[in-house]
Each structure stands twice: as structure tokens, then as C-alpha cells.
Amino acid sequence: MTESDFTSILSRHGIRPTQQRIAVYKYLVSNPSHPSADTIYRALSEQYPVFSRTTIYNSLNTLVEAGLVRTVNICPEEQRFDATIDDHGHFICEKCNGIFDFDLNPEVLDKLCPEGFKFRQGDVFFSGTCPDCSR
Amino acid sequence: MTESDFTSILSRHGIRPTQQRIAVYKYLVSNPSHPSADTIYRALSEQYPVFSRTTIYNSLNTLVEAGLVRTVNICPEEQRFDATIDDHGHFICEKCNGIFDFDLNPEVLDKLCPEGFKFRQGDVFFSGTCPDCSR
DNA sequence: ATAATTTTTTGTAATCAATACAATTATTTA
DNA sequence: TAAATAATTGTATTGATTACAAAAAATTAT
CATH class of the missing domain: 1.10.10.10 (Winged helix-like DNA-binding domain superfamily/Winged helix DNA-binding domain)
Structure with a gap:
């Protein structure tokens, strides 16, 4: 760009x-x-x-x-x-403190959202151990 | 209690x-x-x-x-x-600022997590409009 | 029990991210 | 080119959270 x-x-x-x-x-x-x-x-x-x-x-x-x-x-x-504004998930490694993006299926997100509620933005955070730190 | x-x-x-x-x-x-x-x-x-x-x-x-x-x-x-520690989602209404809990299927959460990553805790946040404020 | 040790509580001071504000500078409009 | 508007800047302030050291409470050893 x-x-x-x-x-x-x-x-x-x-x-x-x-x-x-x-x-x-x-x-x-x-x-x-x-x-x-x-x-x-x-x-x-x-x-x-x-x-x-x-x-x-x-x-x-x-x-x-x-x-x-x-x-x-x-x-x-x-x-x-x-600056990545489309819905995507974040994984935070508790060992190396790295933050990893991962794709999020919009349909799955839709299914998670309770009935009657209209979401504008969805955030998914996982905290745990990344592949490198798992070894 | x-x-x-x-x-x-x-x-x-x-x-x-x-x-x-x-x-x-x-x-x-x-x-x-x-x-x-x-x-x-x-x-x-x-x-x-x-x-x-x-x-x-x-x-x-x-x-x-x-x-x-x-x-x-x-x-x-x-x-x-x-004090509710089992995995559950949070919906934040941008109009009334209310916070609503909703159930989260642990299996669905598992599917969302990218391969090779091991999560200890999963958080799902939605922001948007709650049923009452949608009317 | 009582003394010595450890843990918890407390209040004040310090930290640090974020905002308020007013003056200066830059840009747009008349 | 002047007037009006918008953006930038530096300093001061706010407000949540933590650091710290003294006091109080609870536990353990004597």
C-alpha cells in the first residue's frame, strides 16, 4: 500500500x-x-x-x-x-504473552449469539498455551 | 447459601x-x-x-x-x-449498557479454537442491541 | 496459655493510562 | 487574502490500580 x-x-x-x-x-x-x-x-x-x-x-x-x-x-x-476490523478471534498465550489472530466463521458467531439479541461486533478471546509453548 | x-x-x-x-x-x-x-x-x-x-x-x-x-x-x-466461573458469553447492550450472560456450548468453543492451541479459558463478547432496546 | 511468627487488613502515597483543556498551528471556506 | 473551522500540542487532571509500611488478627511453637 x-x-x-x-x-x-x-x-x-x-x-x-x-x-x-x-x-x-x-x-x-x-x-x-x-x-x-x-x-x-x-x-x-x-x-x-x-x-x-x-x-x-x-x-x-x-x-x-x-x-x-x-x-x-x-x-x-x-x-x-x-487495523483488522473484520470479525476474528484472539488467542493470548499465557507463557510467551504472544497474541495470535485466528479466523472466525461469521455463521458460527451468529449461532453463539442468543436469540433476540442483535450483535454489531463479536469478540472471541482465548487464553492458554500456544503451539510453540506447548512443547 | x-x-x-x-x-x-x-x-x-x-x-x-x-x-x-x-x-x-x-x-x-x-x-x-x-x-x-x-x-x-x-x-x-x-x-x-x-x-x-x-x-x-x-x-x-x-x-x-x-x-x-x-x-x-x-x-x-x-x-x-x-463469580460465575464456567465458560459463558457476555452480551453488552450499547443502548442500555446492560450486561447479559448467555450459555456457551463448550464443544462449540472447542471448535472455534485454532488447531494446536490449548485454551484454559474462553471469552465471548458481543456488543449490540438487546431485545428490549431493539423494539 | 503465652510468645513468636505469619498472614491479613488498612490508609496513604505512588503509578500510569487516558482525558480535559486552552493555546498554537494548519487547513478549508468565504 | 481574511475569517472560520479543524487538528495538533503540551500541560494539568482524572481515576483505577498497585506499592508500601504499620497495625491488627490469626496461627504455630514453646
Whole structure:
């Protein structure tokens, strides 16, 4: 994806494609490791010397409201962010602390949802041991 | 459940059944509304005049470690607690902010988990609109 | 029983993620 | 080009949670 791709994606979602928002969104797309706001801040601060922490939060909130980014409530102490917005599951390895994405069949998700309830978003979290740590 | 039932449950789980821990656990069992530490603190402060906020946190952490209580990461700003420890799903209504439990078939959960991964705990969160608010 | 040891509770202080706010800067519209 | 609007920035604040050390309670050893 080129710089102008990001620009047009933001525009299409109704938000002004500022340098900062593009940088944050680009970082999330390139780093699908569910980074925290602080992780993003520290990474971008190296590239762009002046980049306020508040702007990271502002940009993330804007991107979430625009539907381009999802929040992931994996750890209670800090919010994590994800540019993959289609429904998918998260596996958190309790040994290596790695976070793994996995596909989620939308129909299965539908079946899980209790009758009469209409879900907009579904999250599935597993915690346990990943294949590598199981050995 | 009588007071002595709670006492023996805590004992059986290897933690000393202090007045404070019993009160916190009893509150969680009687109030399956996924309260926050602060909600529990305010409720118990009325009954027991001296009851430290720190003790609530200590007791909750002890109960979670003992496997009697689960944490629920519904809202990012504060941790919620749940005395129902078997796998079940949570539906959060975005209109009335209510939290609804629903049954979860363990086999379905098993199928969702990717191959090679061993899960200890599974959480399913839906956010959307509850039946009442859908009308 | 009583003393010594361990565990729990308590209150205050500290931490840390996230937000509020007001001033500055950049962008868009008139 | 000026006026209006939107975004960014830095600092101050909030609020949940934890750290810590002293006091109280409970357990164990003498």
C-alpha cells in the first residue's frame, strides 16, 4: 500500500487524512501485533521527532469512530488497537504473552449469539498455551 | 447459601475465609451484575463501616487466583468481576449498557479454537442491541 | 496459655493510562 | 487574502490500580 492509498482510505471514511492520522493508521496496518497507544507513540516518535502523545490518542479515537480500527480489550491495564476490523478471534498465550489472530466463521458467531439479541461486533478471546509453548 | 457455605468454599480453595473475603465473594455471588471493585466497595462500605478499598482489591485478586472469581474485560476503563466461573458469553447492550450472560456450548468453543492451541479459558463478547432496546 | 511468627487488613502515597483543556498551528471556506 | 473551522500540542487532571509500611488478627511453637 502506498501513501496515497492510506490517504484515500481515510478520506473515504470521512476523516481528514492528516500526516499524523496516516502515520498511525499505516503503523497499525504494518504492525498487526495489536500495539498499545504507547507502543505506537514510541515507534512514531523516532520517525517524526514532533509527535504528541495526545495526538496518538486523538488519532486512534478518530480512526475507531470512523470504523477503520478496532479496540481490543486483551489486557485490562491498557487498550490495544487493531487495523483488522473484520470479525476474528484472539488467542493470548499465557507463557510467551504472544497474541495470535485466528479466523472466525461469521455463521458460527451468529449461532453463539442468543436469540433476540442483535450483535454489531463479536469478540472471541482465548487464553492458554500456544503451539510453540506447548512443547 | 449460608454463611458457613461460603466459609467452606473459600477453605476448600485454599484461602483463609476472612470476614472480608467472605463478604466480597458473597456479594459477587448475590450480585451477578459483573460489578467493578468500586461498586463492591461502595456497597460493602454501607454494611461494614470499616472496609478498606485496598482490601477489596486484595480480596478480589486472591479470589481470582484461587479460581473462584473471573475477571471480565468488558469496559476498558475498569475491571469487572464475576463469580460465575464456567465458560459463558457476555452480551453488552450499547443502548442500555446492560450486561447479559448467555450459555456457551463448550464443544462449540472447542471448535472455534485454532488447531494446536490449548485454551484454559474462553471469552465471548458481543456488543449490540438487546431485545428490549431493539423494539 | 503465652510468645513468636505469619498472614491479613488498612490508609496513604505512588503509578500510569487516558482525558480535559486552552493555546498554537494548519487547513478549508468565504 | 481574511475569517472560520479543524487538528495538533503540551500541560494539568482524572481515576483505577498497585506499592508500601504499620497495625491488627490469626496461627504455630514453646
